[in-house]
Amino acid sequence: MKKNLKFTFCALAVTALVSAVVLSGCSGNTAAPGASDTEPVSNTAAVSRDEESTGAASPESEEFSAEIEAEDTDGQKLKVMASFYPMYDFAVKIGGDKAEVTDMVPAGTEPHDWEPAATDIKNLEEADLFVYSGAGMEHWADDVLASLETKRLVSAEASAGLTLRPGHSHDEEEHEGAEEHAEEEEHDRGQFDPHVWLSPVNAKKEMENIKNAYVKADPDNKDYYEDNYKTYAVRFDELDQEYKDTLSALPGKSIVVSHEAFGYLCDTYGLTQMGIAGLSPDTEPDPARMAEIIDFVKTNHVKVIFFEELVSPKVAETIAAETGARTRVLNPLEGLSDEELKNSADYFTVMEDNLKQLKAALE
Structure with a gap:
């Protein structure tokens, strides 16, 4: 990626040497040995002074300045935009000190209904x-x-190549009488369950896809x-094995969660989820749905009703009070709070804590 300064620098060195010989001939002085070995910084300073005195730069100085500017920008970090927290975390881990990564969704914001502003598009x-x-x-x-007008942007859909769960949920049942959505909107908002990252197996594949995009952008x-x-692939494998070993040994297999974000995790480790809300957490259950959830809790001897920090716990607390269950946080990793970020939480620490919460609920 670096531009070669060798040719340009040599040309300037020769020019400087010839000038020195001519001047020495006029004055009768002999140049001291090594006087022609000019440092690059001195050359830059000389070019600046020449431009100030003449009002214009010589072709050689213009070329040299352009080469120096190219050298200065070489090694500049990739500018990476990530759509929400898990993508941000994975992009940071792959990019390391080669990338400047921005999480587009502010800390503490629920990303399901977030949309980019004009500054985000820019x-x-x-x-x-x-x-x-x-x-x-x-x-x-x-x-x-x-x-977008840019042609240089490399985009990475991290879930590409994964087997997706169908996205039907009770949300659609609650809106049977509503006007049908357009086909495109239906694809975007419910054709598939988007929460793939909550299975460590899937998260590993997402990080691999992100890595491939980095290689494309910066070979x-x-x-x-x-x-x-x-x-990090090793860490995903270790996390996967820890989930397998822990959850397979527990008698409980049913969980109640604030919204149906844990389908891929449940499929991977043999659990069943009942969501208070559907694939998006912004709907509240009607009385019929509440009765269904309460019956599920009692039938399956569910001891814990899970909620999440970015969603109100009100409904979870109501169900817990009705059934005698407790409430705990199970984090869908859609976004972290400022406090969690200050405490250096990341995908792996949150997933480790989720496993502890599941163990306490299912043992």
């Missing part, structure tokens, strides 16, 4: 890489990407990105 126009999960999680992504640092991925 940042995407100027970015090198855009990382998003896909499968309908970012309902705005396709339209925004189609609207000169391929080995760096590959090494970072290999490091």
Whole structure:
């Protein structure tokens, strides 16, 4: 990626040497040995002074300045935009010190219904890489990407290649009488369950897809990105095995969660989820749904009703009071709070804590 200064620098050195010989001939002085070995910083300073005295730069000085500017910008970090927290975390882990990664969704914000503002679109126009999960999680992504004028942006749909769960949920049953959605909106908002990252097996694949996008955007640092991925691939495998060993040994297999975000995790480890809300947490259950949830809790001897920090616990607390259950937090990793970020929480620490919460609920 670096531009070669060798030719330009040599040309200037020769020019300086010839000038020195001519001047020495006029004055009768002999140049001291080594006087022609000019340091690059001195050359830059000389060019600046020449430009100030003549009002214009020589072709040689213009070329040299351009080469220096190219050298200064070489090694500049990739500008990476991530659609929400898990994508941000994975992008940071792969990019390391080669990337400047921005989480588009502010800390503490529920991402399901978040949409980018004009400043976010501008940042995407100027970015090198855009990382998003896909499968309908970012309902705005396709339209925004189609609207961008930039041709250099590499986009990575991290869920590409994964087997997706169907997205039907009780949300649709509650709106049977509503006007049918357009086909595109149906695809974006419910054709698939988008919460793929909550299975460590799927999260590993998402990080691999992100790594491949980094390599495409910055092939000169391929080995760096590959090494970072290999490091975290081992951690995903260890986390997966820990979930298998822990959950398979527990008698309970049923959980009640604030919204149906844990389907991939449940499929991977043999659990069954009952969601208070559907794939998006912004709906409250009607009386019929509440009765169904309460019956599920009693029938399956559910001891804990899970809620999440970015969603009101009110309904979970109501169900717990009705059934004698307790409440605990189970984090869907859709976004972390400022406090969690200050405490250096990441995907792995949150998933470890989730496993502790599941163990306490199912033992």
